[in-house]
Amino acid sequence: MELMFDIFTGICFFIASLSIIIGACGLIKLPDVFSRIHAAGMIDTGGTAFFILGMVFQTGWSLVTVKLLLIGIFIFFTSPVTSHVTANLARKKDIFPVGKRIGKTL
Amino acid sequence: MKSLILFLILLCLWLLMSGYYSVLLISLGIVSCAFCVYIAKRGKLIDDEGLPIFFMPRLLNYLIWLFKEILKSNLATGKVIINGKVEPETFTVKSSQVTDVAKVTYANSITLTPGTVTTKMHKDVFEVHALNADFGNDVRTNKMDRKVTWLEGKK
Numbered sequence: 001m002e003l004m005f006d007i008f009t010g011i012c013f014f015i016a017s018l019s020i021i022i023g024a025c026g027l028i029k030l031p032d033v034f035s036r037i038h039a040a041g042m043i044d045t046g047g048t049a050f051f052i053l054g055m056v057f058q059t060g061w062s063l064v065t066v067k068l069l070l071i072g073i074f075i076f077f078t079s080p081v082t083s084h085v086t087a088n089l090a091r092k093k094d095i096f097p098v099g100k101r102i103g104k105t106l
Numbered sequence: 107m108k109s110l111i112l113f114l115i116l117l118c119l120w121l122l123m124s125g126y127y128s129v130l131l132i133s134l135g136i137v138s139c140a141f142c143v144y145i146a147k148r149g150k151l152i153d154d155e156g157l158p159i160f161f162m163p164r165l166l167n168y169l170i171w172l173f174k175e176i177l178k179s180n181l182a183t184g185k186v187i188i189n190g191k192v193e194p195e196t197f198t199v200k201s202s203q204v205t206d207v208a209k210v211t212y213a214n215s216i217t218l219t220p221g222t223v224t225t226k227m228h229k230d231v232f233e234v235h236a237l238n239a240d241f242g243n244d245v246r247t248n249k250m251d252r253k254v255t256w257l258e259g260k261k
Binding site for chain 2: 019030042067
């Protein structure tokens with residue numbers, strides 16, 4: 001049973017590390033601010049979710065699990081706000097995204 | 107009624123975070139939770155916006171669906187970053203929710219799924235930036251909009 005949980009943790013950490021590495025590559029590679037936010041969002045959701053899931057497998061049922069899940073919930077609610085603030089500020093400074101625009105923009 | 111619900115939520119949070127269950131600490135917790143509820147009530151913060159309990163019955167169902175979407179679009183974003191097939195596009199969508207909380211939930215859900223970001227909003231029109239035409243089509247089909255409207259439960 002212990003070994004199984006260790007393996008699950010390993011798998012979760014592997015997925016999390018992979019998505020963080022890909023996200024970091026995206027942060028450098030993508031063309032402009034708005035596209036880079038997508039890569040950062042990938043780190044925020046995929047990376048943290050799988051790291052927390054992996055740690056939950058190690059703690060079992062205890063108060064620490066609840067605290068880990070609370071950290072996850074708070075990141076879950078705050079990360080889109082920071083992404084939106086970054087994008088909105090860039091728009092307010094009249095930076096237009098590269099690529100095509102469909103229909104009228106605000 | 108709403109004050110009572112807020113009090114119970116705060117008290118649960120206190121008990122889970124502290125982990126000590128002696129009489130002194132629990133009574134201190136009750137006092138500070140009551141004080142917080144009093145301040146919130148004096149500031150008129152306890153309304154549908156501060157404590158959206160009308161979400162609660164359908165929230166779990168929505169969150170499970172949202173997690174599935176996030177996983178799917180995480181995979182897709184990873185693929186796009188590795189492939190390099192980036193064709194960003196900007197477009198506007200209309201939201202069909204009534205309350206402000208539901209609109210914020212919709213905008214946050216769009217931002218939370220990687221590949222799409224809400225860059226601006228005005229009344230019920232959102233401007234969305236998508237990494238690729240596929241991500242854009244996912245938003246334009248209005249599936250998430252219908253889900254959030256269902257979550258809101260006002261229509």
